[in-house]
Amino acid sequence: MSSLTRQKPSANQSRHTDGPRFDELPEDVLILVCSQCRIDELFALRLTSRKTRSLITEYIGTIAPSVARSTFALDDLLLEPRDGTPAYTIDWLKGLIPQQLAAILVDRHRFSHDIAQQRYGIPAEDPHGNDLRVRIANGWRVLRRLSQISQEVYDLNAKCVLKSTTDLAWKVVHPSRYKYEVFRQREDLIFRRRIEYIRDMDVEMAKDYRVMFTLLSSVFRTAIANHGDDHKPWIFDWECGIDGQRLLRRGNSWLTWFILNEGPDLFWKQWQSLPPSLPSTKNYIRDRSIEAWFGASKIAPEDFISQFDPKEWADVNEKWHDIQRDYACKVQRALEERTSSGTTEYIAEPIGYFTRYAECRQLRAECGIEPPKEVLSHVPFHVDFRCPEALFEKFCTLKEDRALAMAAQTSRT
Known part of the structure; x- marks a missing residue:
């Protein structure tokens, strides 16, 4: 069969059919277009050409306020000038990202608990939560740097990662071992660089990270009540998810490694960047984590869980996941130890902030002061999983019922 070829258009034809390139538009038009962008769109535009990047830099004083308002249309307190x-x-635009993530985490945390909801969370438009939001934003910045270290190492060529020529020789002799050695030594290098970063970290930043991660763990929910196709099973750890939040905070969960690797972008996309009306948005973090867990094995969670037995835990990528889980635990422990080196009292739990706010809100209500407006009710905040234990118990119950039915039928015959 003959191949199809496309004739290359002449320069005149190309200009006539395609029109001018984006960066060939008049400057006033380019500034107007950039000003209508959201933050992610503007950052992407800066990478399209040198001319576009230079123009954005030159007119950023005009572009930035408009982009911020386009991105955070309802968030007045976030964009309120402080200190002049x-x-x-x-x-400044980049700095709004951890601030908004902090506002969402502090606001939507109210809905992470079934009882005493008035104790938890502070609305994003209430200045009463500013002190806590500053701490949580610092925690997001620490997570950003931990994630950047991972990405920097994974961008390195394998030759820059492997410690010896013997390791390189495995590429020809034993490809699977070579692949594993590259992975293992990458994770080892990431861990060493993270530990160096933590050692030089300001103690208060380490404390703020711990407070942030305490709140962040509440985003991930596993419950017996989570059933049906909307909930995928928690498949990441030996204890199988019933205690997933505590495992996550301590770093005993593979999901902790995933968060450290992906960083704030994982939450920014689900909470802010992706359209909240899309069904896939509310499960973005869940689906990304499951996809990363299975990797190249391409096993569906349902197929994996159908043979699940908590007493005989079988991980499809156990060697790899054990290394990642171990390093995540060590990183969390190093950050915890860093907080103990400070001289000031450390509050690991943010509940004190919420308790004081509950008292403040009650006083306002008694004085007839209206509560702040709600601006983040549209955010798909939670990451919901099914508990594999519940599925296994259901399987055992069905198996036992069938055995009893068969025994009864045999006795009648």
């Missing part, structure tokens, strides 16, 4: 008029720069 802000310098509208790219760094």
Whole structure:
């Protein structure tokens, strides 16, 4: 069969059919377009050409406030100037990301508990939560750097990661061992660089990270009541998810490694960047984590869980996951030890902030003061899993019922 070829258009034809390139538009038009972008879109535009990047840099004082308002249309407190008029720069825009993630985490945490909801969380538009939000934003910044270290190492060529020429020789002699050695030594290098970062970290930043991660663990929910196709099973750990939040905080969960690797972008996409109306948005974090867990094995969670036995835990990538889980635990432990080196009292639990806010809110209500407006009710906050224990118990119950039915039928015959 003859191959199809496409004739390359002449320069005149190309210009006539395609029109001018984006960066060939008049500057006033480019500024207007950039000003209508959201933060992610503007950052992407900066990478399209040198001219576009230079133009955004030159007119960022005009572009940045408009982009911020386009991105955070309802969030007045977030964009409220503090300590004078802000310098509208790219760094200012980037700084809004951890601040917004902090506002979401502190606000939506109210709905992480079934009882005493009035104790938990502070609405994003209430200035009463500013002190806590500053701490949580610092925690997001620490997570960002931990994630960047991972990405920097994974961007390195394998030759820059492997310690010896013997390791390189495995590429020809034993490809699977070579692949494993590259992976193992990458994770080892990531861990060493993270530990160096933690050792040099300001103690208060380490404390803020711990407070942030305490709240972040509440995002992941596993419950017996979670059933049906909307809930995928928690498949990441030996204890199988019934105690997933505690495992996550301590670093005993593979999911902790995944969060450290992906960083704030994982939550930014589900909570802010992706359209909340899309069904896939509310499960973005869950589906990404399951996909990463299975990796190249391509096993569906349902197929894996159908043979699940908590007493005989079988991980499809056990050697790899054990290394990742171990390093995640060591990183969390190093951050915990770093917080103990400070001289000031450390509050690991944010509940004190919420308790004081509950008292403040009650006083306001008694004085007839209206509560702050709600601006984050649309955020798909939680990551919901099924408990594999519940599925296994159901399987055992059905198996036992069938055995009893068969025994009864045999006795009648």
